[in-house]
Amino acid sequence: MLTARTKLILKYIVSQYITDAAPVSSQNVAQNAGLSVSSATVRNEIAILEQEGYVLRAHTSAGCIPSDKGYRLYVDSLPNLNLPVERQRLLSHIFMQVEKEVDEWLKLAATMLAEMSRNVAVVATPKQNDCRIKYVELVSLQDRLALLVLILVGPKVKQKLISFDANVSQAALTTAANKFNESFGGITARGMNPQLENLTPIEKQISDTIAQVMKLEDEQEFEAPYLDGLHLILKQPEFAGGKQMKDLIELVESRTLLKMIRPEQLKEHTVHVIIGSENKSAAIQNCSVIISQYGIPEATGTIGVVGPTRMAYSNTIPSVHYLSIILTELVGNLYGKQARSSSN
């Protein structure tokens, strides 16, 4: 076990390395860490830290840099910080002013989070467990072409073109839509099948399409998440060499970023920090991820930050946390009564 002073030195080293991105020397610690000892004493302590694997040295005569294990201790010993109140007010205010639209909220959250953390922010759409139909609308576009608009509980709107083999009038489409709306209200994909009786071939084709859209919606694990701040992270010195940058961008573009960074299970409404080699994906093993769930049990999304292990944890963790609270509130309001009345 480390002594209190040793831990203090480690914490200073981590915070110093976070701001400077340069190896920390014993002199630096002795002079600025606030403990009145000489650099020689600090060196003795650092020797222990190195032995225990909390810090690394690039070579014999260089300052030390924190290891993942060092970051971990640093993060775990961080007090439970909150965003400054005026910051919170400002954020809430901005969210009030934006258009009332889920996508707008998420995009805004990504932009704000990227701006605050100076790193890549990722915000994934709230995902329902089993999507339920709220309303079906059918609009004729041409003789044999119609637009299906599916309003799901949430609310989420899906659209799809349907082309028929024969002419189908708007009247017929309206009739079909009414029929569906009578029997399909609040129904899930699985619940649809038993309802399909006495359908005309046209209606059969439509209901098949509806089922298909819903199946797709249920199956897809993630929609393309909102992403912002690539330009910020590229300014970090660790991405100066092309390799790391390319790895990250490839990951981002492959649209599997979220799958790669999300831990097996996120406990509700706590902020998780995954440091360097704790990551599953090799491409971001020198990155850290700060991530949290938001939303309500019926519809939960994910919000997080990806950046170099040398990131400003003490600022970023509260930012992620507070934004997850805001989004939870906004999404909760959407479901509001709806969620309660249909959940039993």
Next chain:
Amino acid sequence: MLTARTKLILKYIVSQYITDAAPVSSQNVAQNAGLSVSSATVRNEIAILEQEGYVLRAHTSAGCIPSDKGYRLYVDSLPNLNLPVERQRLLSHIFMQVEKEVDEWLKLAATMLAEMSRNVAVVATPKQNDCRIKYVELVSLQDRLALLVLILVGPKVKQKLISFDANVSQAALTTAANKFNESFGGITARGMNPQLENLTPIEKQISDTIAQVMKLEDEQEFEAPYLDGLHLILKQPEFAGGKQMKDLIELVESRTLLKMIRPEQLKEHTVHVIIGSENKSAAIQNCSVIISQYGIPEATGTIGVVGPTRMAYSNTIPSVHYLSIILTELVGNLYGKQARSSSN
């Protein structure tokens, strides 16, 4: 004016530089360009090319690289190439198989184009001049919260939440929607105002929201375009140094890419090539853009490729062209019009 042989040498230099990304020496030209002369003769010719500004030299004793002017002559002298027929068939086939959904087509087009050109592909949504209402739908979510679904001619579906000051029943919403559908069919944003008579305050609020959505839709010049291939372009040696990469990514993330690369006017259904310094935006002055319009007069979109000036023009131009034809056809079908087949 350049002699035929000088032009031949220039073309060889350009094509060679495109494949190798390395300065081309006079020996290289003498041996491989297919004209049986010595390197000394070639040097004389290259001296002319350099004097006229078609090629540049990094320093006295180095091979030469094409200037923007050289690329321009090369591109202009390219024969009107078409994609190989089997390639065309393959592409068309893939587009037939994908989901019938405009967004899916565009995303697919971006991915295919990025893959074929090994560069960044950009596909912008077809933009209507003045959007027209096709159908209005209002769904109650909670006592005071409703979802407005606006189906525009095109078809495009817009959604927006409306929160009222008092309870509003689904029945009242349905009545309002019916009212709007009777008078608003095919109407533009400007055409709405005269129709607004005898409205309840609730209906007034709804119609205001509709007008607002349509105004926004008309005003926004570009939606976020589909983009793919960043990971490909980053493999190009010209982006090895961080600076250029950062510039490009910043441009991409700022969502002004399209505005920056699109020339003042695109003639319908011709492929435009903008080389290096011909670009408006300084951030891509060492990039070339190959871009074309697609769609029909009522709804035109943009499809293009951004890459280093040293890009494979002879492959990429036909790719952009053929994809623009496919998209034109698909969009045309949606509007129920015969797509104008482009003449080439």
Next chain:
DNA sequence: CGTTAGCAGTCGCCCTGTCCGACTGCTAAT
């Protein structure tokens, strides 16, 4: 026993000089 000062040793960085290879520019011959 913890702490400290001092000194030797190590290593990266930067600057310099040198050599080598690649290519051009020029000139004189064909």
Next chain:
DNA sequence: ATTAGCAGTCGGACAGGGCGACTGCTAACG
């Protein structure tokens, strides 16, 4: 007009040396 040949130029790779920063160690100190 074309060519061969030669001198000149430039960048890249490499090695050596000085410099600065920092550590590791040891012996002395309270």
